[in-house]
Amino acid sequence: xxxxxxxxxxxxxxxxxxxxxxxxxxxxVLDVENLHVEFRTRDGVAKAVNGVSFDLRPGETLxxxxxxxxGKSVTAQAIMGIxxxxxxxxxxxxxxxxxxxxxxxxxxxxxxxxGEKISxxxxxxxxxxxxxxxxxxxxxxxxxVHRGASRGDAKKKAIELxxxxxIPAAHDRVNxxxxxxxxxxxxxxxxxxxxxxxxxIIIADEPTTALDVTVQAQVMxxxxxxxxxSKMGLIxxxxxxxxxxxxxxxxxxxxxxSLIENAPALxxxxxxxxxxxxxxxxxxxxxxxxxxxxxxxxxxxxxLTHIPTGCAFHPRCPYAQRPICVEQVPSLHDVSEGRRSACxxxxxxxxxxxxxx
Amino acid sequence: xxxxRTDEPILEVRGLVEHFPLTKGILFKKQVGAVRAVDGxxxxxxxxxxxxxxxxxxxxxxxxxxxxxxxxxxxxxQILFHGEDIAQLSGxxxxxxxxxxxxxxxxxxxxxxxxxxxxDIIAEPFQIHKDVAPKGSRRKMVQDLLEVVGLNPEHIHxxxxxxxxxxxxxxxIARGLALxxxxxxxxxxxxxxxxxxxxxxxxxxxKLQKEFGLSYVFIxxxxxxxxHICSRVSVMYLGKIVETGDEEQIYERPTHPYTxxxxxxxxxxxxxxxxxxxxxxxxxxxxxxxxxxxxxxxRTRCWKVQDICAVDEPELIVHEGLDHPSACHFADIRRxxxxxxxG
Numbered sequence: 136x137x138x139x140x141x142x143x144x145x146x147x148x149x150x151x152x153x154x155x156x157x158x159x160x161x162x163x164v165l166d167v168e169n170l171h172v173e174f175r176t177r178d179g180v181a182k183a184v185n186g187v188s189f190d191l192r193p194g195e196t197l198x199x200x201x202x203x204x205x206g207k208s209v210t211a212q213a214i215m216g217i218x219x220x221x222x223x224x225x226x227x228x229x230x231x232x233x234x235x236x237x238x239x240x241x242x243x244x245x246x247x248x249x250g251e252k253i254s255x256x257x258x259x260x261x262x263x264x265x266x267x268x269x270x271x272x273x274x275x276x277x278x279x280v281h282r283g284a285s286r287g288d289a290k291k292k293a294i295e296l297x298x299x300x301x302i303p304a305a306h307d308r309v310n311x312x313x314x315x316x317x318x319x320x321x322x323x324x325x326x327x328x329x330x331x332x333x334x335x336i337i338i339a340d341e342p343t344t345a346l347d348v349t350v351q352a353q354v355m356x357x358x359x360x361x362x363x364x365s366k367m368g369l370i371x372x373x374x375x376x377x378x379x380x381x382x383x384x385x386x387x388x389x390x391x392x393s394l395i396e397n398a399p400a401l402x403x404x405x406x407x408x409x410x411x412x413x414x415x416x417x418x419x420x421x422x423x424x425x426x427x428x429x430x431x432x433x434x435x436x437x438x439l440t441h442i443p444t445g446c447a448f449h450p451r452c453p454y455a456q457r458p459i460c461v462e463q464v465p466s467l468h469d470v471s472e473g474r475r476s477a478c479x480x481x482x483x484x485x486x487x488x489x490x491x492x
Numbered sequence: 493x494x495x496x497r498t499d500e501p502i503l504e505v506r507g508l509v510e511h512f513p514l515t516k517g518i519l520f521k522k523q524v525g526a527v528r529a530v531d532g533x534x535x536x537x538x539x540x541x542x543x544x545x546x547x548x549x550x551x552x553x554x555x556x557x558x559x560x561x562x563x564x565x566x567x568x569x570q571i572l573f574h575g576e577d578i579a580q581l582s583g584x585x586x587x588x589x590x591x592x593x594x595x596x597x598x599x600x601x602x603x604x605x606x607x608x609x610x611x612d613i614i615a616e617p618f619q620i621h622k623d624v625a626p627k628g629s630r631r632k633m634v635q636d637l638l639e640v641v642g643l644n645p646e647h648i649h650x651x652x653x654x655x656x657x658x659x660x661x662x663x664x665i666a667r668g669l670a671l672x673x674x675x676x677x678x679x680x681x682x683x684x685x686x687x688x689x690x691x692x693x694x695x696x697x698x699k700l701q702k703e704f705g706l707s708y709v710f711i712x713x714x715x716x717x718x719x720h721i722c723s724r725v726s727v728m729y730l731g732k733i734v735e736t737g738d739e740e741q742i743y744e745r746p747t748h749p750y751t752x753x754x755x756x757x758x759x760x761x762x763x764x765x766x767x768x769x770x771x772x773x774x775x776x777x778x779x780x781x782x783x784x785x786x787x788x789x790x791r792t793r794c795w796k797v798q799d800i801c802a803v804d805e806p807e808l809i810v811h812e813g814l815d816h817p818s819a820c821h822f823a824d825i826r827r828x829x830x831x832x833x834x835g
Binding site for chain 2: 202203303317318319320347348349350351352353356374375376377378379380381383400401404405414415416418419420421422423424425426427428429430431432433435436451
């Protein structure tokens, strides 16, 4: 049907500026506001995301940092519209892509955004790829489904994409199956699929967690190169403070489903404005430090069906004060331009005086 | 962490080899090759110290752990425990030795039996080694162990699923401690844990070492954790140790290209270093241990490769002008990380 459409649509190699002409280059591509997600289970309602807001500009890298169960992956699924419903429901909030509200779009219209405008890279490439189809078929699927390309054309595009993500001998390997590739190569195939329709945003959910460090470095470098090439916005979801420090422009820290600190990367590492961030940075061993003492955060992250009252971090916080931290949910205070912290004592945390109390 | 080093190592490994046969055919099996998981490694462990074993997945770290525990029988080589070779032991003699070498496994979810209570899990070693604890005192000993690892002694009747990942790892550690072993082999003990919980468990390992004079073989892929906890480090690649030395020698003066690449790839949580770090980007993946490259096994990914590397396998020796062994024909110091001393 869409022979002409295939020609006008973004394909690898065509400069992106031509395609996106007419759009304000610095306008927000993604604006998430007050997002709430809950899971209704037999054991009660788990409030996985409780009022998360952030935005993203073209070419920017936003890292969403959090431990397991902090709601970072659920946030990504809600943005993509791939939340399992039931049990998961978006109860409040808005997700706008270049001004278009995605959450209220009918499913059919939403499919036009998924993969074409926003696409996603998952953590475990082996279980995310279908073991009974060749990788070329799976990459080509994007072109066949969204662009109505023929099998032959789709395969040609798949080879181009495999070249673009630096898979050696792409032409010979296009018919291979996922199990024939190494972990790093499989993750590159995932990236190729995400990249296929030249989206404006890529959400990478723990893209390197399962990989070895030397391969992790390769994959992160690839993502960075691709981002420069095509000015995509990148949302990097991870728990690794090291990876974040290397690539993120700004960082959103999540804890128990809430966004607790939002800051440019340099500020966050230099002077954290939330005790959780501060403690977390003191708790990780660094390869370039000798004789470092590790400070622990007592306790464990809370169960999302029973989030503590007041500030969710108060049972673990060394600086918590009664009654305010136990009773009042801290709002996101503006710390400085582009920087916010959800702590009653953000000022004291920021200047370090909280440690002396 | 380096405690007083006596001259005699409590554990010494010489030329340890483990090949897993690859067979073909169903009825008439014939061997067509072997996965050379561990291919001749030597190491020494002294009392009260922590020896780190680092490398990427598939390099043979975990196989080494299983061999040290004698869960597998090595194809060749010696494992000397207090001078006695345990590599070929079996039956009663092996059981007696195992009491002194225990293991803490990586995944706290699959390494604890979900149908047993915590009390039964920790007391199971006592059922096998009955002489360690008389029956009447076992409950008390289990409760003491729970307290030592920082768990509530009243939780003795709970099941593993009622605990978080960090707590489960503590249960695994309590089980490892039960027989008062001299050596604990830790196979990636913190890699499945959340960052905020990881530090708790690392500190626990350090506390227990001081308290009981334990020696650890600490296997991990996280070089930051290893630097923090280990006094000596061996770097493995495809079944071989490529470089070994104390913490300072490996981290501040690495000489093997693989060690250098590995160190340079570790992300540092400090955005001010972005773009200022010496990053070595390796190409490709680790080759298959069933068919390792000839000569130096790292040559297919190495930037220093010359003709000799394909022919001559480099020995793990101290090269001229250097202070620790490195298995590279062109061993040379390259500082990839800028070390700062704190505290």
